[in-house]
Amino acid sequence: LVLGRIAHDSTLRALGVKLSQFPFTHGARHEVRPGLSVFDSYHCSRYNTNTGVLTPKMFRDVFARVRRDLG
Numbered sequence: 001l002v003l004g005r006i007a008h009d010s011t012l013r014a015l016g017v018k019l020s021q022f023p024f025t026h027g028a029r030h031e032v033r034p035g036l037s038v039f040d041s042y043h044c045s046r047y048n049t050n051t052g053v054l055t056p057k058m059f060r061d062v063f064a065r066v067r068r069d070l071g
Helices: 005-014 046-050 056-070
Strands: 029-033 036-041
Touching: 005 036, 036 056
Parallel strands: none
Antiparallel strands: 029 036
C-alpha cells in the first residue's frame, strides 16, 4: 500500500516499472508482476483530510480492499 502519488511513483521506479503503465488512482490495485501488487491511496495528510480529498470512509475502503484481495 502506497500513500500518495510520490510514494506510488517512487515505488514503481524502485521496481523498475514505467510509471505510464500504472497511473496513480486512489483505490487502485496494480499487479506489477505476478504475485506483486501495489495498492494506491491518497496520502492521509492534514490537507487531504481537511479538504475532503480523502475521507475516513475512503481510507477504510482501501484497507478493506487490500484485506479482501490478499485474502
